[in-house]
Amino acid sequence: MFRLNRAFGVGRDAKAFLNMQGGLTRGEVPNPEHHEDQAERLRKIVKRQRKVLRRKDRQIEExxxxxxxxRERRQHEIRLRTELKQQRLEVFRLKNELDAMNGLVETARDVPSAEKVSGEPGIGALPDFVIIGAQKGGTSFLYYLLTRHPLVEPAARKELHFxxxxxxxxxxxxxxxxxxxxSGWKxxxxxxxxxxxPSYLFYPxxxxxxxxxxxQARLIALLRNPVDRTYSHYQMQVKRGTEPSTFEEVIEQQHAPYVPRSIYVDQLLCWFEFFSKEQMLxxxxxxxxxxxxxxxxxxxxxxxxxEWQPEASELEQRRHTGSYKQKMDPSTRRRLEAYFEPYNKRLYECLGVDFGW
Structure with missing residues (x-):
């Protein structure tokens, strides 16, 4: 009995082993043709997926x-816009120079002859005083008030640019x-x-x-808060139609005159080489x-x-309030204040007075 059971167990184990080697399980025996059909369908699916992937790759490349x-077109457009902007700036500058030259021509025409000014042939006079700057610092108003004084005779024009x-x-x-x-006597x-x-101050x-x-002339200079002077100068050019850029753009431009003209200490040092401080107010x-x-x-x-005091109407007639449609951005003002601070400190040390800018 023991031997029979053992033989039966050995036969069962052998069958299980053969089934494992043949890849068979219990149940219906697999059909080889069915497996081939499934494999063919899978190959077709893979083929279609590869075609789709290739098509997607081509689309991605396109x-x-x-x-x-x-991107290249955009870069080209940016370059063209930059060149166009530079060309416009150049046109504005050339127009400004042309206007300035026309102004000089008109000035020359307006300068009277010595006979007409002095009443004597070939005789004129040299100035006793010159207001040298700064531009947008109140020079027009001061000159107007001075020439209202009974003992002050005006020049042929306020700005001679000699x-x-x-x-x-x-x-x-x-x-x-x-x-x-x-000169006369009264x-x-x-x-x-x-x-x-007012441009005299800036040019060495x-x-x-x-x-x-x-x-021997006595020189007068009016110095305005450099931040305010810079912005006022810019707004003047905008009003004249000669400045197309924003204020933030022009203060970054090295060739723009607005910021350098507000650095007073270096300008005054040039003047002190030729005139004493006692000769300058x-x-x-x-x-x-x-x-x-x-x-x-x-x-x-x-x-x-x-001493002489102008009338109230004279005080208001030529005074420019300096109001602008667009105010300076507060962050821009802070940047300029920080930029001008070391120059202002040097100016205070040079003059021995603190203007509180």
């Missing part, structure tokens, strides 16, 4: 090529003299005359030229704007003129 074309225009300077001092009336006092060209050659022609523009009568007294004393 899209990538199209994007690259668009010392900052090489062609005009080459005309010689005789041309410059013809722009001023000869109530036992001699009258004086002068001009006001002017100080040396002026020292050679009018070494440096005023804070904000003091003049807020208290014009008091500031005018200081100027009259500097020019050895008797």
């Amino acid at each position: 899209q990538a090529a199209a994007l690259e074309t668009l 010392f900052d225009n090489p062609e005009r300077f080459d005309n010689g001092a005789g041309w410059y003299r013809r722009c001023f009336p000869q 109530d036992g006092r001699r009258s004086i005359t002068g001009e006001a060209t 050659p002017v100080a040396k030229r002026m020292a050679g022609v009018v070494p 440096i005023l804070k523009s904000e003091d003049f704007f807020e208290r014009p009568v008091e500031t005018l007294k200081v100027v009259l004393n500097f020019l050895d003129l008797p």
Whole structure:
């Protein structure tokens, strides 16, 4: 009995082993043709998927090529816009230069002859004072008030641009003299005359030229908060139609004149090489704007003129309020204040006075 059971177990194990080797399980025996059909269907599915993948790859490549074309086209458009902007800027600058030249021509036409100014042939005068700057610092208002004084005779024009225009300077001092009336006497006092060209302060050659022609002239400079002066200068050019860029753009441009003209200390140091500090009166523009009568007294004393007070209507007639449609961005103001701070400190040390900018 024991041997029979053992033989039966051995046979069962052998059958299970053979079934495992043949890949068979219990149940219906697999049909080889059915497996072949399934394999064929799978091959077809794989083939179709490969075709789809290849088609997708081609689409991706075409899209990538199209994007690259668009990118190149966009870069080309950006380059063209940049070139167009530069060309427009150049056109504006050329127009500005042309307008300036036309202005100089008109100025030359307006300059009277020595006979007409002084009443004597071939005789004029040299200025007793010159307001040298700064531009947008209140020079027009100050010159207007000064020329209302009974002992101050105006020049042929407020701004003669004799010392900052090489062609005009080459005309010689005789041309410059013809722009001023000869000194006269009123109530036992001699009258004086002068001009006001605010760009003189900025150009280094002017100080040396002026020292050679009018070494005894008394010089007046109005210095305005550099941030406000810079923005006012920019707004003036915008109003004239000669500045197409935004304020934030122009202060980043190295060739733009707005910021450099507001660095006063370096400009004044050039002047101090040829004129003593006693010969120059440096005023804070904000003091003049807020208290014009008091500031005018200081100027009259500097020019050895008797006290005189303009009428209220004269104080308002030529005063520019400096209001703008668009205010300066606060963040831009902070940037400029930080930029000008070291220059302002040097200015205070140079002059021995703190303007509080």
